[in-house]
Amino acid sequence: MDYVLKTEALTKIYGHHKVLDNFSMHIPQGAIYGLVGKNGAGKTTLLRIICGLQEATSGDYSLYGISSRKHEILNARKEMGAVIETPAIYLDMSATGNLKEQYRVLGLRSFDTIPCLLKMVGLENTGWKKARNFSLGMRQRLGIAIALVGNPRFLVLDEPINGLDPQGIIEMRQLLLNLNQQYGITILVSSHILDELSRLATHYGFIDNGKMVKEISADDLENSFRKSIRIEVTDGKALAAVLKQTGQPYKMPAPNVAEIYHRINISQLTSALEKYHCDLLSIQEQEENLESYYVDLIGGVSHE
């Protein structure tokens, strides 16, 4: 498999604090890689290192197979764009002015594609308005437009939907999917909004305390989700007694509610409950999701 980015035993230490600890990650070409972790897990530090803003204390990473220790890494970077934390934009310039600046930084002589880029991120009607007067969402879009200058093959986005309104979130999702599917851009995206991430990502990396806890593809993750049946009754003790008799694995998240992880015969269960004068109130089929998987994996109560 071709990897756009590989990190090997990447470590970053600030003073006595190890922010990244032997961190290894593999981003396949064409993937939307969701980086998931709580605050302070080391996500942004990792993105800063990948983008050349900071140096790792030890370890190595490679972009398109070029090691970060080689000088050629600077050439490899020409094919990437990034928005790390806050969008990097000149506040005293308009959206067009900001894009022209980035075109010059990249040595692009023609500004013909600027209207197209502005339209792509929904900023085509901002005119001469200074970025200082943009909303947080507009700045975020402009940051992404700047990252897209020069047609990068690899896009690094740190919390790209922060500050966006619901319509903006939908548009951003469509934009990222479009960039990935139509233009083949590999995207590394860190986000706390797991529900949104689950609609985008093709691969996940779970980071905790600077370590990669698990890397998994979205397909494998989907297959690993456990399905369960949630049953609500009038007498939880009766339900527990019945389930014990059947030998079913179950969990009781509330006094009169049980989650059963095997297929069950509803008719038999209802008959058994009747013997205890217990009524069946509701029954729902449910599946684990990214959030529950994350909570199980990282074991966090204090997660965002």
Added chain:
Amino acid sequence: MSRLLVSTLFRMLKKVVFWFFMLCMFSYGVYSASNIASEVCAGVVLDGCLFEGVPLMGLVSAVFTSLFIGSEYSDGTIRNKLVVGHSRMRIYLANLIVCSIASILISLAYTAGVFVIGNMKGGEFITETGVITMCMICGLLISVTFTSIMTLLAILNTNKAGNVVISMVLALVLLVSGAFIHQRLNEPKIYDNYVSVNEMGIPTQVEQLPNPQYIDGTPRVILEVLNDLLPSGQAMQLADAFDTDGMTDENIANSPYKWMGYSLLVTFLISILGIILFQKKDIR
């Protein structure tokens, strides 16, 4: 490198603070030359006012450079350059070169102000054109040296507002220390002590005494080197080098080469230090 230079140059030309300083220094040049012109009826000698703006360049450079480079950090745009593969050395040099160009243009705005009034009032230089030209080049190099110091501070300090204050304080300290050193070195070795005067107040008996303020020996050598080495020292010497009678000291004609050497040396060493420290800097 050329790509960075072009983009940084375009940004400089759009900065209001750049045009503000251009206007201020031009106005100051007009004011200085007008002052000289108002004191005489004919034959305005411009030598004395041509270099009065040089000491100010420390402060101008402190404010401009810290605001210009500081916005790269406050707006976060330095990241856009690093992400797409520009090396830190190139980013540093592009900022240094563009800020130096801005300082040179602002210095020339002062000179232009002096020339405009000089032209209108029929002003002239009585010092040799060659010496004036060399001193003008020195003045520009002093601005570049100030800029190299302020670039080092601005690129290592991510706090824009804090860096404006630090740079201005440093510029003032350099200016005050330069003025102090210049003044102490200009103390006469011997001074006249008037023992008695007649009823008209004219001294009749004068004795010459050694000046206790005069600095001699190794301390004098150190102060002389500092005076030539520091851009503020050079600026004070240059501002004091000419008056309406031309050169105040004939040795001035030989000083520009020494000052140029020192300016280039300081600029080079400060820039090397800046690049080394910037290479190791974590950028957020």
